[in-house]
Amino acid sequence: MPPRQSSDASKGKAAVSDVYASMRASILKGEIEPGARINIDAVSRSLGVSQTPVREVLQRLEGDNLVVYSPGRGYSTTPLLGLDELRSLFEFRLLVEPWAARAAAVDRLANPARALEKELAAFRGVMSGGGDLRQDLVAHDTRFHDTILLAAGNPVVQHAFAQTHCHLHTFRLYPADIDGAITIAEHATVRDAIAACQPDRAEEAMAEHIRNSYSRFAQAFEGKADLPPLDSGGPPGRHIVN
Structure with missing residues (x-):
């Protein structure tokens, strides 16, 4: 009997994992539209x-802030980020991530260059296969940036960053850099600076990557609003224009 219970538990975990991957992909691709009500019976x-x-x-997706539960209405997908929300999110990233890259560019065992290169090599392998890479790019982007934040050694910052779920929500907006070529090149520049233990260079490479990412995702709003460039030098939430 115990082996069968173990097998049943494994099947249950596999089912949850498969459903999570399927539903998350549908939300990120827009197949389940923002604000759409989710019929649990229909999904099952x-x-x-x-x-x-x-x-x-659905509880896991709620934790990702991809769905929200409303009494009497049930679960529905969260709306897309607005322009102000996108800018505020990237201003936060511009404050945190260049600092993390600088902190990671150290000549000691905590230097994450080897792990970053392994991650880059893995994604290059995925790129060579072609096809729709959005899910793989989200996963790569998350792992790459999380690795640098972990190496910076500040769990408070790590937690605050994780709560933004920034990679999931920005990729819902616009299929920027659909094949990942631009992202991988910018990530490689950051990795090289960290590997060389050059903190100034690592900080600037990450800041440039964040600014470029903002510009790519902000294309979702072109023609709808003025798009001032992102810049450092102020607290999160303040709109800064060069």
């Missing part, structure tokens, strides 16, 4: 699973 039938893993997955 379309994926061929019971409602139990779907409910568990």
Whole structure:
């Protein structure tokens, strides 16, 4: 009996993992539209699973801030970031991540250059296969930046950054750099500076990457609002114009 229980538990975990990957991908691709109500029964039938893993997955997606629960209405997908929210998010990143890159560019075992190169090599392998890389790019982007933040050694900053779920929400806006070529080149520049233990260069490379990323994702709002460039030098939430 115990082996069967273990097998059942493994199948249950696999079902949750599969449903999570499927639903998250559908939200990021816009197949489940922003603000759309999620019918648990319909999802369970379309994926061929019971409602139990779907409910568990919805709780995980709520933690990712991709869905929200409203009494009497149930679960629905969260709206896309607005322009002000996008700018505020990237201003926060511009304060935190260049500092983290500088802190990581040290000549000691905490230097994450080897792990970053391994991550870059893995994603280059994925790129060579072609196809729709959005899910892989989100995952790579998250791992790359998280590795640098971890090496910086400040758990408070790590936690604050994680709560933004920035990689998930920016990639919902606009399929910027769809094949990942620009991102991988900018990441390589950051990695090289960290590997060389050059803190000034690492800080500037990361700041440039954040500014460029903001410009790419802000294309979702072109023609709808003025798009002042992102710049450092002020607290999160303040709009800064060069």
